[in-house]
Amino acid sequence: MDNSLIASHLRLQRGQRWLIDDVSLMLACGELVALIGPNGAGKSTLLRLLTGYLSAEQGECWLAGQSLTQWPARALSRRRAVMLQQTQLRFDWPVEAIVAMGRAPWGALHEAEIVREVMALTGCDDLARRHYATLSGGEQQRVQLARSLAQLWNNGAPEGWLFLDEPTSALDLYHQQQLLRLLKKLIVSGKLHVCIVLHDLNLAALWADRVLLLNNGKLVAQGTPRQVIQTDVITQWYGAEVEVRSHPGSDTPHVFLCS
Template sequence: MTERLTAEGISYAVANRLVIRDVSVTLAQGELLALIGPNGAGKSTLLRLLTGYIPPARGRCLLADKPLAQWSAQTLARYRAVMLQQTQVGFDWPVETVIGMGRMPWTPQPEPSVIHQVMQLTECLSLAGRRYAALSGGEQQRVQLARALAQLWREGSPRGWLFLDEPTSALDLFHQQHLLRLLKSLTRQGHLHVCVVLHDLNLAALWADRILLLHEGRIVSEGTPIDVLQRETLSRWYGADVQVGPHPCAPTPHVFLTP
């Protein structure tokens, strides 16, 4: 299959207000793409359009040259997984059961070896046996990442399209670094393709291959971290006072808020 996910001139309106305006984007294989932009810019809405959760009012989204709406729900679920901004689970389930839900597109009986491997990758082994509802916010986020990777698990590794909406918002420093390093190493292997919404521009700077900056539903800047994370660009679209300098030990920009 030609693994390419594209949006062609998509728009989306809520209550007669356009919240996504004529966005075109191609997500490439093995790429880690970061979506950034101020609150309300349309990042979560774009993610929902790209994953097929909502249909565009205009334009179209294609996976392997076929509109998302024409994929069966089960086949689509085998090729793309989504980790949302917040995920509540309606029942008081153990962590392993929540992660095992990711296997539903493949089997009614989640394979213990797959559950174990994704828990290991996502630093969830220490949460084994715990109730999901009783976990801290950051622990729940790690479990949701494990569930999403379980959903894409095929031939010994996660494969396909992984969409994450602010997956680091509740994570401590160690787990932020661990998550981005994990996504980077999985995308480098070429079988996983990631689109991640991030508010922390310095995480995007260090780990994204490409950044899209959204503002009021439009892509206003696009390119490598060096292209996008420029002082004038960030001041203009976020309205924040920032400075951008070199990272002390990586060839990437670092964004500083000014006091």
């Protein structure tokens, strides 16, 4: 079965402005795709359209050949998980209970075992007894990643589509590296497919298989990091003076701001 996610001619308007303007794309299985672009480009809005959190005014999204609008909510929740940029909770539960929320689409089957496994995998096991509201922003992001992976956990591994909106924004360098290494490791199995919004172009260049560049709601460039993250492309769409060279430890591009 083809598990690709396809978007066709998506458009979404707010007031007189098109937040997303005629975007078509395909997300293939077993890859990490990074959505990049300047502030207000439409990255978070597009992610919400691709996950079914928002409905497009025009166009449609299909997952595994079926329109997102036709997926039963429980079945869709077992196939795709979303980690939003900010998750506000009205209750102050222990971290372990927050991660367990991800198992809601599956019922109680093996819940405690899966929660423990996912928390160990994401380095959250030392936070298990703490309350969510007492955590730092970075610790909360790690917990939300664990919850999202728990939602997709099936037969010993996460399976399906994971959408992440700026999951590294509050993380220190060590945890940024660990998060992206973990995602790449899980993707290798071929069962997990990741779409991630990133502001840090160097993280996108180093870890993404494909990069999609948005500007003013339009998809203006896409391809491998080396095809998209180029001096003229970044200067044109970000308006910043940059120089792109090769990463010293790999063949990936690396962006330097000009002084």
